[in-house]
Amino acid sequence: MHKCSLLLPVLFLQALSYNYSSINLPDEHLLYFFRNLPQLTERCLKDKECLFKEHLNKDRCWGYEHDCEWTKQYSIPACPGDHKGWVKSKFAQQTTFHTQADFGYVKEQIKEMKMMCDPLFPDDSSLECSEHLRFCRARNIMMNFTKLAHRDEPIRYKMDVLGDGDIGGYCELHRDKLLKEADHISPLQSWGPELRYFTKLKRRPIVQGDCDVVVEKPTFVMKIDATVNMYHHFCDFLNLYASLHVNTTDEYTFSTDVNVLIWESFEYRSAFGDTWEAFTEHPLWDLKTFKGRTVCFKNIVFPLLPRMIFGLYYNTPIIYGCERSGLFDAFSKHVLHRLKIPLYHRKNKMIRITVISRNTKYRRIVNEEELLKAIKKNDQYEVKRVVYDRDMSFKKQLEITRNSDVFIGIHGAGLTHLMFLPPWAVLFELYNCEDTSCYFDLARLKGVKYITWQKADKIKSFEDGTYKGGAHAKFANYSFDVEEFTRLVDIAAKHVKNHPEFQDFVKRAAKKESILHEEL
Ligand SMILES: *[C@@H]1O[C@H](CO)[C@@H](O)[C@H](O)[C@H]1NC(C)=O
Ligand SMILES: *[C@@H]1O[C@H](CO)[C@@H](O)[C@H](O)[C@H]1NC(C)=O
Numbered sequence: 348m349h350k351c352s353l354l355l356p357v358l359f360l361q362a363l364s365y366n367y368s369s370i371n372l373p374d375e376h377l378l379y380f381f382r383n384l385p386q387l388t389e390r391c392l393k394d395k396e397c398l399f400k401e402h403l404n405k406d407r408c409w410g411y412e413h414d415c416e417w418t419k420q421y422s423i424p425a426c427p428g429d430h431k432g433w434v435k436s437k438f439a440q441q442t443t444f445h446t447q448a449d450f451g452y453v454k455e456q457i458k459e460m461k462m463m464c465d466p467l468f469p470d471d472s473s474l475e476c477s478e479h480l481r482f483c484r485a486r487n488i489m490m491n492f493t494k495l496a497h498r499d500e501p502i503r504y505k506m507d508v509l510g511d512g513d514i515g516g517y518c519e520l521h522r523d524k525l526l527k528e529a530d531h532i533s534p535l536q537s538w539g540p541e542l543r544y545f546t547k548l549k550r551r552p553i554v555q556g557d558c559d560v561v562v563e564k565p566t567f568v569m570k571i572d573a574t575v576n577m578y579h580h581f582c583d584f585l586n587l588y589a590s591l592h593v594n595t596t597d598e599y600t601f602s603t604d605v606n607v608l609i610w611e612s613f614e615y616r617s618a619f620g621d622t623w624e625a626f627t628e629h630p631l632w633d634l635k636t637f638k639g640r641t642v643c644f645k646n647i648v649f650p651l652l653p654r655m656i657f658g659l660y661y662n663t664p665i666i667y668g669c670e671r672s673g674l675f676d677a678f679s680k681h682v683l684h685r686l687k688i689p690l691y692h693r694k695n696k697m698i699r700i701t702v703i704s705r706n707t708k709y710r711r712i713v714n715e716e717e718l719l720k721a722i723k724k725n726d727q728y729e730v731k732r733v734v735y736d737r738d739m740s741f742k743k744q745l746e747i748t749r750n751s752d753v754f755i756g757i758h759g760a761g762l763t764h765l766m767f768l769p770p771w772a773v774l775f776e777l778y779n780c781e782d783t784s785c786y787f788d789l790a791r792l793k794g795v796k797y798i799t800w801q802k803a804d805k806i807k808s809f810e811d812g813t814y815k816g817g818a819h820a821k822f823a824n825y826s827f828d829v830e831e832f833t834r835l836v837d838i839a840a841k842h843v844k845n846h847p848e849f850q851d852f853v854k855r856a857a858k859k860e861s862i863l864h865e866e867l
């Protein structure tokens with residue numbers, strides 16, 4: 348039985364002192380945000396200070412709310428392709444995609460949520476999780492990191508950070524139920540490795556002062572994948588974003604006044620670290636922060652993980668024929684907005700082509716100059732060659748990506764940038780190195796068109812024999828037939844030109860221009 352209703356008066360009080368200017372969401376997300384907060388909506392209507400009135404009382408929804416109509420949701424998956432016998436109808440195809448990789452995934456998590464440790468009173472602890480402990484949230488719980496003080500080896504991807512009794516709370520623990528769900532025991536698949544040790548404490552840890560540290564602000568614990576690889580690290584960020592939606596409960600859902608605790612003892616380092624600004628305004632914590640101490644968390648979230656079985660987006664089975672996940676679109680907009688990545692105005696209808704050049708030992712384009720020269724001949728194209736490496740800030744990279752129409756690169760994690768392309772864009776994976784579905788699927792999820800090299804006899808590979816792991820498509824350099832390259836770029840450019848959103852964007856930009864000129 349749920350005893351949560353006892354918490355409601357507290358939430359209501361918080362709403363009384365709400366600071367609207369902390370909302371900081373992309374404009375097109377505001378109506379969805381307010382839709383789920385009737386009390387805040389009412390407050391805003393009455394409040395002269397509230398500048399969000401035009402975003403109130405809209406009947407649109409993200410897609411996971413229990414009363415959200417299919418046609419009113421953030422976006423409806425496009426399924427132009429055949430479904431090859433997976434399901435019986437077009438609608439079934441769309442809902443399958445929605446559940447696999449869109450806000451329907453969030454909806455499943457919410458539906459599955461079960462109390463694992465029941466509170467009786469507001470100061471009690473609580474623990475709630477979705478199936479297989481993929482997502483959990485807890486209140487007033489204690490974690491005991493005393494033993495970490497005696498551990499010398501660095502901790503990453505470890506399942507023994509906590510042991511018996513190192514985590515617990517004062518609440519009615521349903522131990523069998525909890526252990527039954529702790530069946531995905533692998534570091535990045537679930538919270539089973541940690542929560543299987545959850546115990547019922549004899550007293551309220553915060554009230555009784557049992558903790559060395561009490562963390563008041565909401566805390567997100569992160570077990571992260573590879574920080575050096577954009578594809579894998581963005582899997583962490585996307586799952587964190589999806590988790591904000593799973594835990595959507597009050598006006599602080601998208602607040603950056605939260606802590607992030609990285610479940611490692613390594614110093615966090617990543618070329619993509621700027622992305623945290625989309626989620627927290629505070630420095631990141633790791634296990635060193637608390638080693639040797641007992642810590643109580645008033646409000647803690649164990650978010651969806653990057654390597655869940657049937658998770659998002661690594662190894663996700665995605666139904667054939669569908670594309671454009673609203674969840675991916677919203678994630679992209681959220682990150683671009685919070686990181687303040689500008690979208691340039693257009694002064695003309697030129698197609699902006701960005702070619703990613705690699706500074707690495709493998710997968711170099713041997714005849715890059717020749718290819719660039721060939722497409723630069725077309726006066727409809729604005730061609731830019733870039734190297735996305737440590738010499739260019741990640742924000743600058745995102746800025747170039749956001750303002751590209753055709754994005755060209757050979758297989759590699761940098762193609763994950765496709766998540767930040769505009770909706771009319773084309774990703775041209777020059778050569779997929781025999782990894783056929785990775786960026787094809789990601790492009791599908793984001794809803795940008797994907798093309799790749801088609802003619803095996805028009806590409807040449809150069810291997811220098813230094814790679815010790817045996818010959819493999821990813822460990823060679825390549826040269827491409829110039830004419831075929833130009834033909835494919837033209838196909839991509841044509842897609843952009845014909846895309847209604849591109850036409851609309853250019854038209855609006857032109858109008859703005861002419862207004863400016865008239866004013867001058
Ligand atoms: C409200 O939030 C904004 C942005 O987060 C902050 O700059 C401002 O100081 C806050 N105002 C108050 C009264 O807390
Ligand atoms: C934390 O763990 C240590 C060692 O396992 C133990 O001695 C200590 O009593 C625990 N602290 C609390 C508050 O349970």
Ligand SMILES: *[C@@H]1O[C@H](CO)[C@@H](O)[C@H](O)[C@H]1NC(C)=O
Nearest residue numbers: 484565594596599600646648
């Ligand atoms: C998560 O949801 C709970 C309600 O169950 C809420 O009290 C808490 O503030 C939420 N946490 C965050 C970080 O939004």
Ligand SMILES: *[C@@H]1O[C@H](CO)[C@@H](O)[C@H](O)[C@H]1NC(C)=O
Nearest residue numbers: 708711809810811822823824
């Ligand atoms: C690829 O090209 C780079 C730069 O010319 C070179 O250093 C590297 O050895 C080449 N790799 C292979 C596998 O040929």
